[in-house]
Amino acid sequence: MSITAATPLAVAKPRRRARSSRQWQGLLYIAPAIVLVKIFFVIPVLFTVWMSFHNWPLLGEPSWIGLGNYTRMFSDTRFSAALSFTAYYTLIATIAIFALAFPLALFVQNERRGVSAYRTIFFMPVVVGLATASLLWVWLANVDSGLFSPILRMFGVTGRSANLLATFNNAFATIIVMVVWKIVGFTMIILLTGLQSIPGDLTEAARIDGASRWQRFRFLTLPLMRRTLALALILSVTGSVLAFDQFYIMTSGGPQNRMISVVYYIFNQSFVSFQLGYGSALSIVLLGILVALSIVQLWLLRVGDDK
Template structure:
């Protein structure tokens, strides 16, 4: 009994020392997050409450920038286009990445080479990839026009980027080519984490490939799919480079994404306050979407 007091004190001191050591280890990461994320977000929120021109003094206007956006038809059009693009490109990426992940998950000859080839476009910067595809689609010196003529599909090289449908399809194909390899790696990690004993037991019990995929693979990959989905949706909502470089928002300004519109308001129209308000709203949308996706994941696990 007499020794229990000093022992308890030593245990408390040891625990506190361990806690301070842990805080010391995470302090650099916390500092980076505070300096490069928290403080910019807070400053952006402060700017959004002002009429903040690029040149001149800022003027406090409260929530006027936030009320303005509800009557901004161009912002609503950009929001609708971004939502449409996000749905289409996310479906396209998963439709390509999932079969590729299944293909390279099995041990076969040259499987490492296949993985490398599929992943190579990921290391190319998005701006560089956009410039590459601008050249490929060029009506005079590109690749697509001569290829279509050689196949006898057209008599002369078409201007692919001149119409919304063909330009949008070209951007979708470029993004899938660029991103599918990264999503494939995420899904491949989930596939390799599934115990082979479970798959073999299901096969012995007579479950076919589709049954194993539906009742075994998909449920066990729920978290991996959620991660890949969040990354894909977030990246699609923040799309900017491909629209700025490949179409400049055209044709007829029909390909202006939300980030592109924020860029125009902030650095073309020099209305930094309104651009900041749009940025805060976009951040809130991203957080809400991520929360909903994680909630759906948790509900699925409870079932």
């Protein structure tokens, strides 16, 4: 009686078939998501690109103008002003959010009595929609019926009723405070996740070796939180670049049209001036900015991986 040993090729074929079957099953599971992405992202983006090469009025036939909408941006001073204001707002908002979110994350990091309540309280504004929060703060800042003006008078900050949305500096400061109040809890949770992922043994070993609290934070906590910080930073910057609701609802771009963000300007060009082709070109440029930010995110996440 002879026994024939299975050849490597005979063994490899069933394995390849099983692997191929698993791949097709995985593809089947993600097929609905692929279809949705194509319908609601890929096709609209391609159509927007096509529109950006046309003079596309709301009524009438569109006409091909090639790169005319893109070259127009270089001489559009209002678009340059919107870019500058968006960059300024992004810088101030991001610094303010991180300046408060990191101390809050450190405060609620360790388990102790009442820490769950603190986490809930700090996170609660996140569940409020940005448009709703903007409307709420419009009421709070109202010179007649709001709460902020009487409080400022009570503490002697102002001698009379103050309209916090009447001047650029006051309106900008009010919007920054509102955005920090709305977003800081979300950033805090992200940073808290990074803090809790640091092994306690490392922190304890550094403390036993004589490292001060600042040294542990500078040389241990920050390096180990590099990816978390990069993720929180990119989310904050991206959200600030796409800011629209707070400027549209709270100030309508004023005072003196000095608070018009890039998205607000795209909205005006597309749905107020009905220059849909130019608005599409602006949208594609904004998409390019966001793609560049995503590339920066990937770079920040990979820096130091080879070390």
